[in-house]
Amino acid sequence: MHGKWIGLVAVVCAAAMVLTASEHVLGQEDQAKTAPAPTAPAAPQEPASSGGIGEFFYIIGKIGILILLLSVILVAMIVWLFLDLRQINAMLLDFISAFEDALGKRRFKEAFDLAREDGSMIARVLTAGMSRMQYGLHEARLAAEAMTDSLKTRKDHIIAYMAVLGTLGPLFGLVGTVYGMILSFAELGKGGTPNPGELAAGISHALYVTLLGISLSIPAIFFYSFFRNRVARIAIDVSLLADDLLTQVYHQSRRTGAEAGARPGPASAATSAPSGAPAQRPSA
Numbered sequence: 244m245h246g247k248w249i250g251l252v253a254v255v256c257a258a259a260m261v262l263t264a265s266e267h268v269l270g271q272e273d274q275a276k277t278a279p280a281p282t283a284p285a286a287p288q289e290p291a292s293s294g295g296i297g298e299f300f301y302i303i304g305k306i307g308i309l310i311l312l313l314s315v316i317l318v319a320m321i322v323w324l325f326l327d328l329r330q331i332n333a334m335l336l337d338f339i340s341a342f343e344d345a346l347g348k349r350r351f352k353e354a355f356d357l358a359r360e361d362g363s364m365i366a367r368v369l370t371a372g373m374s375r376m377q378y379g380l381h382e383a384r385l386a387a388e389a390m391t392d393s394l395k396t397r398k399d400h401i402i403a404y405m406a407v408l409g410t411l412g413p414l415f416g417l418v419g420t421v422y423g424m425i426l427s428f429a430e431l432g433k434g435g436t437p438n439p440g441e442l443a444a445g446i447s448h449a450l451y452v453t454l455l456g457i458s459l460s461i462p463a464i465f466f467y468s469f470f471r472n473r474v475a476r477i478a479i480d481v482s483l484l485a486d487d488l489l490t491q492v493y494h495q496s497r498r499t500g501a502e503a504g505a506r507p508g509p510a511s512a513a514t515s516a517p518s519g520a521p522a523q524r525p526s527a
Contacts, residue, residue: 302444303451306419310412310455317408317463324402324470328477334365334484342369346491349499354492364394364477368485373492380493387485395478402470409463416456423449 300308338361345354351373358369372387426445430437 299451302447303455304419304422304448306415306422307448307452307455310415310419310452310459313408313411313415314455314459317405317459317466320401320405321462321466324466328398328470328473334481335361335363338363338366339484339488342488343491346488346495349495351492351496364391365481365484367394368481369488372485372489376489376492376496380490383489383493384486387489388482391478391482391485395474398474399471402467402474405463405467405470409460409467412456412459412463414456415459416453419452419456420449423447423452 303311338357342354342357345351345357355370355373358366358373361367368387368390371390372383375382375386423445426448427442428445430441430445
């Protein structure tokens with residue numbers, strides 16, 4: 244019983260394959276008959292109807308779509324880095340003016356709170372330096388330099404992905420080129436007169452994917468160098484400004500301490516004696 248059903252399914256599948264093959268052959272014959280038929284005005288209209296988005300994605304294939312997705316990621320990274328690495332975000336003028344005003348008034352706790360609550364690069368460097376100020380100016384400078392190097396390294400790690408995209412673009416393009424040439428040579432290997440459409444499809448795939456890979460690589464390499472130089476310049480500016488502000492904090496704190504130590508004076512020295520000890524009168 245099962246053998247009859249299997250045989251019936253096999254006959255139906257064979258009939259379907261024969262019908263499909265016959266329709267394909269008839270379609271090719273009709274296309275061959277109608278190929279010379281179009282008039283002169285219809286010839287330039289053919290590329291316009293076949294040059295849509297759908298056919299473009301069909302020509303570039305999966306490899307081309309992958310390169311387009313990588314291009315979208317690259318554009319998003321460029322926009323984000325432009326917004327993140329603006330000089331005004333690294334050194335906010337409002338924060339610097341408020342910080343210097345607090346130092347001028349010798350409100351060191353207020354200045355430290357301003358730096359700790361701010362999220363800019365200069366504020367984070369100042370927070371690290373002021374937290375080590377109690378051990379001396381040298382220790383504060385070392386802490387500030389370490390924080391600057393850490394923030395710069397984080398930015399460099401993000402920018403490094405642009406170099407990866409710039410390297411992968413031509414490689415994916417090369418893969419698409421080889422695949423397109425394989426399709427074209429496979430059509431030639433069938434023998435007889437090759438189908439011009441199949442040959443053109445393979446060559447178009449190779450050229451399109453190669454072009455997409457190069458188009459991804461060029462801006463990726465350019466913006467990789469651009470953003471690396473920009474990060475290095477911002478890090479130098481932040482380091483110099485932080486060193487100047489930390490020096491001000493150190494000298495202002497020492498001046499405040501010196502004034503506090505000199506404030507009692509000789510007249511109050513007698514009053515600072517322990518309770519119960521008689522104050523000595525100056526000899527005549």
